[in-house]
Amino acid sequence: MKIISVVSAKGGVGKTTVTATLAHALARQGARVLVLDLDPQNALALHFGIHPNEQRGLSRATLAQQTLRSVVMESASGAFIVPYGIVNEDDRGRFERLVENRTDWLTNHIQSLGLPNDTLVLIDTPPGPSVYMKHALHCANLVVVVTLSDAASYATVPMMQRLVQTYCMNRPDFLDCLYVVNQVDKSLQLSKDVTHLMMETFGDRVIGLVHRDQSVCEALAQDRSVIDYEPGSQASSDLRSAAERINQRLQAQPLVA
Ligand SMILES: Nc1ncnc2c1ncn2[C@@H]1O[C@H](COP(=O)(O)OP(=O)(O)O)[C@@H](O)[C@H]1O
Numbered sequence: 001m002k003i004i005s006v007v008s009a010k011g012g013v014g015k016t017t018v019t020a021t022l023a024h025a026l027a028r029q030g031a032r033v034l035v036l037d038l039d040p041q042n043a044l045a046l047h048f049g050i051h052p053n054e055q056r057g058l059s060r061a062t063l064a065q066q067t068l069r070s071v072v073m074e075s076a077s078g079a080f081i082v083p084y085g086i087v088n089e090d091d092r093g094r095f096e097r098l099v100e101n102r103t104d105w106l107t108n109h110i111q112s113l114g115l116p117n118d119t120l121v122l123i124d125t126p127p128g129p130s131v132y133m134k135h136a137l138h139c140a141n142l143v144v145v146v147t148l149s150d151a152a153s154y155a156t157v158p159m160m161q162r163l164v165q166t167y168c169m170n171r172p173d174f175l176d177c178l179y180v181v182n183q184v185d186k187s188l189q190l191s192k193d194v195t196h197l198m199m200e201t202f203g204d205r206v207i208g209l210v211h212r213d214q215s216v217c218e219a220l221a222q223d224r225s226v227i228d229y230e231p232g233s234q235a236s237s238d239l240r241s242a243a244e245r246i247n248q249r250l251q252a253q254p255l256v257a
């Protein structure tokens with residue numbers, strides 16, 4: 001099993017879209033995939049055709065001392081999903097306090113699922129430092145940092161590097177930190193400049209330049225993944241190739257432990 005945590009310092013950069021589409025793409029490429037939503041927004045479920053009123057998820061399950069197995073749901077692409085779930089503010093606070101100091105809470109929950117060895121687990125997170133990002137980084141074999149191709153997003157990259165340094169770099173099972181630049185628009189000089197800077201700084205670690213593409217928003221409105229809704233679109237092609245790069249990265253260098 002490999003755990004891939006998708007993170008960003010800023011909100012609205014496309015983390016949930018990238019997590020969901022990578023999961024669909026990897027599942028379509030034949031991988032066994034489980035996606036887990038660690039964001040109280042509970043938005044990931046919408047990308048998997050889960051009904052918006054569905055309350056079950058990892059927050060409620062943890063508070064009720066149930067296993068994650070009871071809240072694993074299957075989606076049309078074959079990927080399995082564990083939503084965050086719907087909780088009121090009191091319960092969200094209780095949940096966050098409960099897991100705050102349990103370093104291995106997420107790792108143990110994922111292990112308890114007894115997933116086959118070849119499973120890829122993708123984790124979506126809320127933006128910026130939080131108890132959720134801490135857990136997601138603590139158990140990640142691969143981290144995927146999502147940024148926009150703008151100056152504000154680029155300025156937050158060092159903060160993400162520090163967090164990855166703190167929670168990942170000293171673990172023997174940590175493989176790499178990769179980057180996806182989202183909403184690239186080649187008609188804008190700034191977008192081209194920031195993309196160029198990211199490529200220059202991180203080289204091969206930039207696994208995806210995902211173009212700004214209307215079909216991404218349309219797909220969500222149709223309750224579908226963009227790779228099913230508009231397979232020939234630029235964003236679909238960009239995200240499919242990012243999924244392939246993840247596969248290559250996992251195969252190129254087996255984990256130490
Ligand atoms: N490549 C893209 N092209 C066009 N719109 C996009 C793209 N990626 C994301 N979006 C849109 O940007 C908004 C924020 O995306 P979302 O995945 O919710 O971000 P986050 O999870 O980082 O908050 C959504 O409306 C989504 O449809």
Ligand SMILES: [Mg+2]
Pocket residue numbers: 015016017039041043125
């Ligand atoms: Mg999100």
